[in-house]
Ligand SMILES: Nc1nc2c(ncn2[C@@H]2O[C@H](COP(=O)(O)OP(=O)(O)O)[C@@H](O)[C@H]2O)c(=O)[nH]1
C-alpha cells in the first residue's frame with residue numbers, strides 16, 4: 001500500500017506537548033477552511049471526554065481491539081502515551097486522501113518518529129507552549145485531567161520539548177503564546193497546500 005501521494009496534497013503532522021494548543025489551532029483551521037482539510041481520526045484506549053464524539057475525535061476502543069488492529073497490520077504507527085494506547089490506521093488516512101483533502105494528523109513525538117519511517121511524506125509542525133508553567137496552567141484550566149494524568153502529561157511534555165529542539169525533526173516549530181499569532185503562522189506555512197486544494201475544486 002502506498003500512502004505517499006504522487007499528486008494529492010501533502011499531509012500535515014501536528015505534534016507537541018499535550019496542552020500546547022494543537023486541537024484549538026486545528027479546529028480553527030478546519031472551520032476557516034471547510035472542505036480543505038480532513039482529520040485523520042486516531043484510535044485510542046483512553047476514555048472519551050465530555051463533548052468528544054466516537055468516530056470524529058477518536059475511535060474509542062478497548063485494549064483488545066487496539067491490539068487486534070496492531071496484529072492485523074491496520075495501523076501505520078502506534079504508541080503508548082500517559083498510560084493509554086494511541087494509533088493511526090491506514091484507513092483513517094486513506095479516507096481523507098480519497099477526498100483529495102489535506103490530511104491532518106495529531107500525534108505525539110513517538111508518532112512523528114514512526115511516521116518518518118513510512119512513505120507518507122507530511123509537513124511536520126510542532127506546537128510548543130511558551131513555558132512549562134504556562135503549559136501546566138492551561139492543562140489545569142482545561143479540566144480534563146486527573147492529578148495523575150496531568151503529571152504524566154507534564155513529564156511527557158518535558159521530553160517532547162527537549163526532543164523537538166533537535167535540528168531536522170520538524171519543518172516548523174510554533175510557540176503558541178498569543179493564539180492569533182500562532183494561528184497566523186500555522187496558516188502561512190500551509191497556504192500553498194490550501195490554495196492547491198482550493199484551485200483543484202474550481
Ligand atoms: N503516536 C500517536 N499519538 C497520538 C495519536 N492520537 C493522538 N496522539 C497523541 O496523544 C497525546 C494525547 O492525546 P489526548 O489524550 O487526546 O490529549 P490532549 O492532546 O491533551 O488533548 C497527544 O500528544 C496526541 O498528539 C496517534 O494516533 N498516534
Ligand SMILES: Nc1ncnc2c1ncn2[C@@H]1O[C@H](COP(=O)(O)OP(=O)(O)O)[C@@H](O)[C@H]1O
Pocket residue numbers: 016017018019020021022023024025138139141142176177178179180182
Ligand atoms: N494561545 C493560547 N492562550 C491561552 N490558552 C490557550 C492557547 N491555546 C490553547 N489554549 C487553551 O489551552 C488548553 C489546551 O489546548 P488544547 O488545544 O486542548 O491542546 P492540545 O490539543 O495540544 O492538547 C485549552 O483549554 C485551550 O483552550
